Amino acid sequence: MTTTVVQNGDAAGYAAAPDDQNASEVINPATGQVVARYRRATREDVDSAVQRAEAAFKLWGATPHAERAEILLKIADAIQEETEEFARLESVDVGKPLAQAQDDMPLMWDALRFFAGAARVSSVPATGEYANGSTSWVRREPLGVVGLITPWNYPLLMAVWKIGPALAAGNTVLLKPASLTPSTTIKLVEVANRFLPEGVLNLILGDREAGTAMAEHPGIRKISLTGATSTGKFVAATAAKTVKRLGLELGGKAPVLVFADSPIRETARDLVAFGYYNSGQSCTSPCRIIVEETVYNEFVEAYCDEVKSLVVGDPLDPATTMGPVVSEHQMNQILGFIERARAAGAKIRVGGSRIDRAGWFIEPTVVTDVKQTDEIVQNEVFGPVMTIQAAKDDDEMLMLANDVNFGLSASVWTTNLARTLRFSKELEFGTVWVNQHEYNAAEMPFGGFGESGLGYELTAHAIDEYSQFKHVMVKPDVTS
Known part of the structure; x- marks a missing residue:
């Protein structure tokens, strides 16, 4: 499941066989007609993707911040170059008017360019002597393999909001879009993998079974979900069994x-x-x-x-x-x-x-x-x-x-x-x-209180949400 070339609405390597009764169907909501069929990822597919991501992490996690940033900038440029196709796919999948899908597109490359810059900025305390005559510093390190689950209402935007900080922090990724609206995510992964090393970004096309397998998998160190509050509660309970990090952007009633x-x-x-x-x-x-x-x-x-x-x-x-x-x-x-x-x-x-x-x-x-x-x-x-x-x-x-x-x-x-x-x-x-509504800025946090979730999207601190911090404390003179 590594090839993600989009051809006539299908993704090579993901298209379901004609006799696959368990296939996931993508239906154009404006017509009620099936426009694509994909085979559903199984637990075995998820496990294989985790193994690829773990192997890729050895290189990607050690890649200098500047090199990661450069790749994110290339992905942003490529999305901008293909904006019309992305907007068309989003319109057909979601049912959003094409003009609205086109208006949303600058948010994609802006967020990726922001995270490219933020990847190179430290958010840790300054190195110094804080106690016991020792010198302390903090290492911000990637978590490893992370699982990202995106919703059907803004599939492309939510994918970008998640892969941006996850990749900038040095993690490798399993990305699962909602089965109703996978087309722009398939296209995004195809574009991103022109520049990323093999195995860094892995696409999972599936439904609840695949999402549950991701939440349960011990090799995945964080799950970030945007979806319904009921789904978030289920994912949180499932992820707790392996003490995963969680990012939950859930429901609202503004x-x-x-x-x-x-x-x-x-x-x-x-x-x-x-x-x-x-x-x-x-x-x-x-x-x-x-x-x-x-x-x-x-x-x-x-x-x-x-x-x-x-x-x-x-x-x-x-x-x-x-x-x-x-x-x-x-x-x-x-x-x-x-x-x-x-x-x-x-x-x-x-x-x-x-x-x-x-x-x-x-x-x-x-x-x-x-x-x-x-x-x-x-x-x-x-x-x-x-x-x-x-x-x-x-x-x-x-x-x-x-x-x-x-x-x-x-x-x-x-x-x-x-x-x-x-x-x-x-x-x-x-x-x-x-005196306005619905606007966001990449520099500002986006997240909720109460049953609207845990953690934040956007801002430079989103990279911290995909990081772990190690305090190193050195006493130079071991004889004293």
Whole structure:
């Protein structure tokens, strides 16, 4: 399983035999048609990949930082040169409008270039004499073989966020994309392996069996997963048996706090653009809007007007602003949330139904008249469904915002500096945006509190997440 040349939507060496009844199928969510079939990796495949990675680690782990950085820069350049193909593959796999996939592409090469630079910067304490007349220093060393498991909603971006620091730190990698959306990851591994030594980056195409095998394998020293909280809990419990390092970027239920002093129509416009991006399939989606009571009706009207202007259709059509959701299963889950909310007394202001066409299309949906305890408020819907609540004052808005188990991201929409300072401190979320949403910077950490996960992506400290630290303490005069 080392060849990863992409040919006509298949990856040579991974394509399933015609009679393979256990093959993993990739379905275009805009048409419902199968576009590729891959054989599922077995436990034996995972073990073979670990052995290759262990052999490659002897060289890659000892490669100077500058050489690792140079290779990451070459990978970034190659991705940039092939950006149109990457964007097309991502659009077809995920159902994201092509224009959105193209807009995401600079994030890929920017992150890799950042980690190339960060690879050459030390984060350890200065060498010095701290105790007992001895000289101390710290060695930052790679962990060894690491396992990276990426989600279906942003398969390419999450792969880059993980392989960047893992490779920069000197680790070798097993990379497993979600079985629904493997195409850009296959292409990424093919591009990266033009420059990396054999065995440094290994592709695993599979489902739960392969992921479990990675979490259980004693030769893998860290598992980094982006996915659902339930999956993260399972992986954490499994990895604990071999005391692996963990990085878990899990679910979210982002509160959006809209205050009366914000420009209401402009705020509604921006939140619709952020909320229905990628059909709302984002762990940071601004899906739980809480509006100051005095402007609630005005905001709801403006927001619904903006939602009605969205163009749902073929992701490859330039006019499309929202595509399908990723799978039939995901579509049915989302429709179930809507129906249960309606049965509980919520009001469906816009949308709420499947669109009658091929593929997995749902109308962009707005839900109001919800209670804080409702399932649709507390749990991650992960689709084009946004709830809007009212709150009478700052204290109630803060209480409602924090009253969930997730703590990944939040945003505050206000022109009041004092309120900005208060909410940036008291909101219990890993990222707090003000008058914007969904933006990240490679230099800043991305991670969550509570059931949203453990550890951080991005920032130079992400390299530390893939490192181990050794304190060396030397007393020069052994006779004293």
